[in-house]
Amino acid sequence: MVRVQTADIEEKVKEIIEPWKGKKGSLIPILQNVQHEFGYLREDVMEVISRELRIPMAEAYGVATFYAQFHLKPRGRHVIRVCRGTACHVRGSLKILDRVKETLNVGEHETTDDLRFTLEPVACLGACGLAPVVMIDDTTYGRLTPEGIKPILDKYE
């Protein structure tokens, strides 16, 4: 059973890599697509990428760990991005972040035990006019107050 699964994964990764083979600068888009497929960059997946692109594992991991976008651990079903940019900071985003942590009992860059949420403070979401801002998956919530956090989180399963 496990073996079949592994073979499936390898097949899928190869399929993602195929159109990029021989093209310049393909490692980052491949990592992006693979992560999109599996949710995070598993070790076995990284092995396949390294083998297929004929690059050392260290190079693949070097890139994967350099960028904030890539994750080596499983992610929650929903990602909460609490904006900690300057405009949001001035308008009280630290209190928003603290309230999210307290409500979900989760730390920064961590995932809740039930895999419901991952909490990611981010530098700026570019919606400064609505500060303070939180983005859950692709939905942006602006002009927030700490009191407004719980009703929003409750909307997500």
Place this chain on the structure above:
Amino acid sequence: MALYRAHVLVCRGTGCTASGSGPLYETFRKELARRGLDKEVMLVETGCHGMCEMGPIVVVYPEGSFYCRVKPEDVPELVEEHLYKGRILQRLLYTTPDVEKIKIPHYRDIPFYGKQRRIVLRNCGYINPDNIEEYIARDGYQALAKVLLELPAEETLDIVKKSGLRGRGGAGFPTGRKWEFARMAPGDKKYIVCNADEGDPGAFMDRSVLEGDPHSVVEGMLIGAYIIGSDEGYIYCRAEYPLAIKRLNTAIEQAEELGLIGDNIMGTDFSFHLHIKEGAGAFVCGEETALMASIEGKRGMPNPRPPFPANSGLWGKPTNINNVETWANIPQIILNGAEWFSSVGTETSKGTKIFALTGKVNNTGLVEAPMGMTLREVIFDIGGGIPNNKKFKAVQLGGPSGGCLPESMLDTPVDYESINATGAIMGSGGMVVTDEDTCIVDFAKFFLTFVQNESCGKCPFCRIGTKRMLEILERICEGKGKLEDLDLLEDLAQKVKDGSLCALGGTAPNPVQTTIKYFRDEYIAHIVDKKCPAKVCTALIHYTIDPDKCIGCTRCARECPVQAISGEVKKPHLIDQDLCIKCGRCMAVCPVKAISVE
């Protein structure tokens, strides 16, 4: 082509979308259809108007009526009144934030827009960014035609040089000269790149241009490519901007369909192909050599210059990199001429600059102002001043590595040289306004935390020096600072600047240096008096309940997350200072304002 008697423009920029303009657009569509107005009134999704605070924004033409914070439930009334009966719906008009509360019916009369000069943002909010024909109708791709079919390449380059346009990404290098270097560089394969890795917290001008008028950037790049002799280009855009990426993809597809991108453009022998690269979340990739490393699929770490990208850039080929706003200026300069462009601005800084005006200011949003306008005009005339009768404290210019300027510097004109002279930088154009509630030491600590996190780690001074500086600031905020710490900070700041390869380290100490220079008193208050004047640094403040005012309603005790408040019902409550985490929630919920912070 169908003719419409009125146009309803619904803003679908990121700000307004977050405020709910998606459902609003749908409601308009249904309501217009229900009333049989859909053949007479055209509904358009536009990019950002810049006044995100007032979103969702709806503009109705031909009158140019500007409606703010429109909700789906307002739609039937708005359609009935404005589009059926021809009466402007007063209650949704923009109202001035001052005491007079004047309602302003027309877009052009709103003070926020009155003092602006929109060259780069001229199409944002007017056209549907997903429709190339609307861009073409506003003279789109005319400049490209002029460059390809009429002007000799030298003449085009001359126009760009004479216009005095300087790089809008922050450094302000003359664009024409940059192009000339790349044009002169030997090599048959050359690249051009658009830097859309807008990582500065508090800046969103590039995002709005890409979302509101993507073709202006594409056209600018085509012109640049032709002059330099490049047949391939990249737009490096943050993955955090999904809408901008979507609109760019649509723009490129549509331009390809019309033969404006591809082989033998407009029947000439000029061919050009354009790709989008999504950034993966690293602030340092806004630095051009790091950006190119990232496009190449490597860790985005800066490299020493020279060699400059103009000679050895992407994959070792001559490469020209410009920022989104710079590219978007090009078509207008070609169409209207160098003299027209250089008539706007100051002696050394020509044209306009877009600022992201945010923080404690009434009209937050995007502002495009002629260079040379003073900070005071931008913040108080366009921005409408500070909300809630608070006092202005500082404006932070140029992103996390910019500087904080006090009230006394507000008459500084906004141009590259004047801003640099204050110790701040123009940067990408972020302008964050703070009021008396912001602690300046905490603010400096905030910026340093950011650059410390984003340092790529290549240069020891940037990697370790900023860390040590941060520790000193943390010490000061905890009331454990010494006066010598200020000298140490200043000394380290200079060394980090001198010892770093790229602009990230080279400018990282700016917030610390400018705050020590202009707000030394506040540092001293933290160090000597052990007080935080803005009441932000938790180690230096404590909350107390005034027993004479407290009515014993128990709300604070119930709200307190650490059960630090005790007291009987209808009797004065007390805060246990040892348990209190100073979150301030008790003060926020107290109905009689009996809780104060000192």
